[in-house]
Amino acid sequence: MHEERRWFVGIDWASQEHVVTLCDAQGKKIGEREFAHGGTGLTDMIAWLLKASGGGAGEMHVAIETPHGPIVEALLERGFNVYSINPKQLDRFRDRFTVSGAKDDSLDAYVLADSLRTDMHLFRTLMVSEPLIVELREWSRIDEELKVERVRLANRLRDQLWRYYPQMLELADDLSADWVLDLWEAAPTPEKTARMREATVARILKSHRIRRFDATHVISELRKPALSVAQGTTEAATAHIRLVVAQLRLLNRQLADAGLQLDRLCKKLAEPVTGGDGENVSGQRQEHRDVTILDSLPGVGRTVLVTMLAEAPDALQRRDYHALRNLCGSAPVTRRSGKSCLVMRRRACNRRLRNAAFYWAQTATQCDPTSRAKYAALRARGHGHARALRSVVDRLLYVACAMLENRTLFDPSLAEKKAAAA
Numbered sequence: 001m002h003e004e005r006r007w008f009v010g011i012d013w014a015s016q017e018h019v020v021t022l023c024d025a026q027g028k029k030i031g032e033r034e035f036a037h038g039g040t041g042l043t044d045m046i047a048w049l050l051k052a053s054g055g056g057a058g059e060m061h062v063a064i065e066t067p068h069g070p071i072v073e074a075l076l077e078r079g080f081n082v083y084s085i086n087p088k089q090l091d092r093f094r095d096r097f098t099v100s101g102a103k104d105d106s107l108d109a110y111v112l113a114d115s116l117r118t119d120m121h122l123f124r125t126l127m128v129s130e131p132l133i134v135e136l137r138e139w140s141r142i143d144e145e146l147k148v149e150r151v152r153l154a155n156r157l158r159d160q161l162w163r164y165y166p167q168m169l170e171l172a173d174d175l176s177a178d179w180v181l182d183l184w185e186a187a188p189t190p191e192k193t194a195r196m197r198e199a200t201v202a203r204i205l206k207s208h209r210i211r212r213f214d215a216t217h218v219i220s221e222l223r224k225p226a227l228s229v230a231q232g233t234t235e236a237a238t239a240h241i242r243l244v245v246a247q248l249r250l251l252n253r254q255l256a257d258a259g260l261q262l263d264r265l266c267k268k269l270a271e272p273v274t275g276g277d278g279e280n281v282s283g284q285r286q287e288h289r290d291v292t293i294l295d296s297l298p299g300v301g302r303t304v305l306v307t308m309l310a311e312a313p314d315a316l317q318r319r320d321y322h323a324l325r326n327l328c329g330s331a332p333v334t335r336r337s338g339k340s341c342l343v344m345r346r347r348a349c350n351r352r353l354r355n356a357a358f359y360w361a362q363t364a365t366q367c368d369p370t371s372r373a374k375y376a377a378l379r380a381r382g383h384g385h386a387r388a389l390r391s392v393v394d395r396l397l398y399v400a401c402a403m404l405e406n407r408t409l410f411d412p413s414l415a416e417k418k419a420a421a422a
Contacts, residue, residue, distance in 0.1 A: 008061050008117045012065075013071055020032065093111050096115075136309060157248070171213075269309070270292050293410075294309070297410050307353060328350070
């Protein structure tokens with residue numbers, strides 16, 4: 001029988017130079033070279049692999065530790081089969097080749113290539129993401145980084161106000177809001193608050209549509225007895241706050257723009273695919289309509305939706321429930337040996353998906369009766385808050401995969417119908 005021609009490549013990537021090892025189907029090393037990181041180096045690497053093997057890109061199987069980056073993208077664009085492996089798994093594979101603990105770039109590249117040859121099923125196949133998914137992923141991460149930066153600046157603002165002006169801390173929990181920044185600029189010190197008119201405060205509240213309290217309440221809070229501070233403290237704190245306010249205003253504008261971009265991309269992904277005559281084409285690129293299905297689930301907002309689409313596009317496209325629960329951290333880890341059995345929380349997961357799943361379950365318990373009942377039952381059995389939420393999101397992921405498989409939207413009355421039938 002004719003044996004399929006295949007070659008296996010291991011790439012030990014680095015910031016400046018990448019070590020590449022090429023092996024045949026029997027594990028014999030054909031060659032090894034180093035290539036500089038850059039357009040020329042990656043082009044030379046691909047050309048060398050094709051020339052040294054004498055095969056096509058589809059017959060080449062490449063193992064690498066990272067699932068993203070310019071090396072992965074260049075190989076996928078040229079038609080190579082690229083697989084990713086966790087560095088911890090690579091460390092275990094290395095022990096098969098040397099028990100002394102020796103490690104170098106050349107050895108790692110060969111271990112990657114040969115391990116892919118013998119244990120391909122343990123590697124994760126990588127695919128080229130849709131251009132809209134790539135853009136959505138970047139905007140989603142930008143949005144998260146901006147929110148983290150805004151919290152950091154808001155904490156700096158809180159610390160400075162606590163030094164000399166704690167009255168303003170009683171008015172709002174979110175000090176990064178634009179109306180709080182406008183109010184501070186109108187009355188940056190207790191002395192200026194004493195001279196501020198009520199009409200000025202009313203104008204600020206009206207422009208930002210703040211209806212929780214009126215101008216009289218704000219004035220009364222700000223004119224409470226002020227702290228007695230050392231000379232120069234007020235001037236130093238206001239100078240610091242002035243810089244923080246300028247950064248917060250910029251961040252608020254950037255966050256608003258990021259939200260618009262995320263909405264725009266989600267709207268594009270939700271558009272139905274049409275054929276040449278303008279009619280809908282069934283069965284083609286169904287992931288573009290997954291946005292509408294996922295958005296119909298209880299507790300799913302914009303942040304949860306874009307995080308799911310951006311961080312787990314392959315698992316969603318395969319409707320792989322087990323991969324999703326592993327990525328979201330809702331699948332527990334069992335350690336069994338002899339008479340002992342320990343079930344632990346999964347920590348090897350996607351951090352962004354884990355956080356999104358946590359807030360998804362938390363919101364679902366508030367707006368979905370079935371999720372709320374499941375959460376209450378788990379708590380009654382003695383489960384902790386976080387563990388109960390992981391079980392709730394585990395069920396929601398199963399429901400999501402079933403909906404994606406059947407191409408149906410979430411029906412809140414379906415659970416009631418099943419319960420009545422039972």
